[in-house]
Amino acid sequence: MTQSESNNFWALLEVLAKRRNMIFAVVILATLGAVVTAMVLPKWYRANALLLPPKNVAPAISGSAEISEAISITSGLNLPVLTTPTDVYARMLKSRTVTSKLIDSYNLKDRYKTTNFEETFDALMYYTSIRVTEEGLLSVSVEDKDPQMAADLTNGFIDELDKVNKQIISERIAETRDFVESRLNQVKQELDSSRFALEEFQVKFKTVDFDEQTRLAVEQAVQLKIKLAELDLKYKMNQITLGKENAELVKIEQERDIIKRQLSELETINPDSSFFSLPVAEIPKLKGQYEILYSRVKVAEALYKVLLQQNEQAKMKEFEKMPTISVLDHAQVPEIKSRPKRTLIVLGTFSVSFIFALFLALLLEYFVKLKEKNIDDYNRAMFFLSRYFGWLPGVKKSEQK
Structure with a gap:
């Protein structure tokens, strides 16, 4: 610390000592006021x-x-x-x-x-x-x-x-x-319509299991064609050996006609055909129609099931x-107040008032120095102070000359 700084420090302490009554008064009054205010303020929770x-x-x-x-x-x-x-x-x-x-x-x-x-x-x-x-x-x-x-x-x-x-x-x-x-x-209307169309198709073409009935129809047609080929061969051989007028040939011819009629029934739509048979010639076309009708029913059933579940869930959620x-x-009844923070109010007021008192002491000392240098400015300043701070110790009331 230099000589100048040392002198300033002791000069500051001298000022504080000279104005100690005013400093104590400001701090004590402000702190007491804060205590009273903090005590009378309503409690908030x-x-x-x-x-x-x-x-x-x-x-x-x-x-x-x-x-x-x-x-x-x-x-x-x-x-x-x-x-x-x-x-x-x-x-x-x-x-x-x-x-x-x-x-x-x-x-x-x-x-x-x-x-x-x-x-x-x-x-x-x-x-x-x-x-x-x-x-x-x-x-x-x-x-x-x-x-x-x-x-x-x-x-x-x-x-x-x-x-x-x-x-x-x-x-x-x-x-x-x-x-x-x-x-x-x-x-539901679409599902009923699709089911009705599928039922009509099944009744018209006598279909229960389309794939299985197709397999049966093809197997029947193959077996009949094999048998027809065997009869054709037998007919030609007997024709050579027995002659065209032989009674056996007439019997074979009758069997061939029966098999041809059965093949015709299998390959074309015949209301008198076997219930488990499908017209072989129409199978590709019928298969496409059947798959369209069947898929419409399945899609409608799946959508109906989802919507039915959603409808039931919505009803449950609604109630x-x-x-x-x-x-x-949950909020409970508070037992401790949230404000005023009395300790903070008192300590805050004490700190602010102490700083203010120090500033005021230095200001008054400045006025003392001012009196020695310029008496007119000093009188004006003291007149101002006496009007606003004359109640403080160390500040005398005076009248402007």
């Missing part, structure tokens, strides 16, 4: 509640994605990239729909001494804290002079959010159920009474 983030709803059964989306409040919303479903819940808590219910239920206009909804809403939001934590949880807290009211209002926010959620979800499910029922009736939000911590 803050109740807190914590909500889990909205769960991602997965389909409960196959083909039930529409119902699952309907029971998610944020489904179908085009949310910004950084916006989460929890952020949506936080904004819903500040909505007019939620807050107006609380204002009416707890008569907050009289409690906050306001005259209209906007003023009451602003007052409620002033005492309410709604934020998303770093972990993604939703924190709700309300401050009030009555600890019971603080807890009731906090839980009221949660209850109203759940009611709004249920109303929105119920409307979505009702709309979904109406659509599913309408589509279910259409598909379900389970809560739509997950509460981790």
Whole structure:
């Protein structure tokens, strides 16, 4: 420390010693005032509640994605990239729909001494804290002079959010159920029409198992053609050996005619043909028609089954009474006040008043030096000080000359 710095330090201590009465008075008066103020300030209590983030709803059964989306409040919303479903819940808590219910239920206009909804809403939001934590949880807290009211209002926010959620979800499910029922009736008509067309085809062509009947028809045709070839060979051989007028040849000819008629019945549509046989010549064409009709029935049956499941699920969800939000911590009646922070008020006032007193002491010392250098400026300055700080020790009241 240089000689100059040492002199300044001791000069500062000299000033503090000379003005110690004023410094003590300022600090003591300010601190006592802070103590009195802190004691008379009303106590406020803050109740807190914590909500889990909205769960991602997965389909409960196959083909039930529409119902699952309907029971998610944020489904179908085009949310910004950084916006989460929890952020949506936080904004819903500040909505007019939620807050107006609380204002009416707890008569907050009289409690906050306001005259209209906007003023009451602003007052409620002033005492309410709604934020998303770093972990993604939703924190709700309300401050009030009555600890019971603080807890009731906090839980009221949660209850109203759940009611709004249920109303929105119920409307979505009702709309979904109406659509599913309408589509279910259409598909039922399509299914009945497809089944009737398939039944007509089966009755007309006597088909039960198309593939099996096709195999049987082809096997029958092959066996008949083999037998016909054998008879043709036998007929020609006997014709050479026995002559054309032989009775055996007449019998063979009759057998050949019978087999040809059977082949004709197999290869063409004949209402008198075997029930398990199909017209072989028409099999490619009939197979295509059968597959189209059969596939229409199967598709309609599968779609009808899915829609029937969705319809039943929508009915169950519509009458379900389970809560739509997950509460981790309900608000409890707080036992410890949230404010005023009396210790902080007193310590803060003490620190500020001490700094102010030091500044004022240095200022007064400056005026003393000013008196020695410029008496006119000194008189003006002292007149100002006496008017505003004449009550302090060390500051004398004076009149401007």
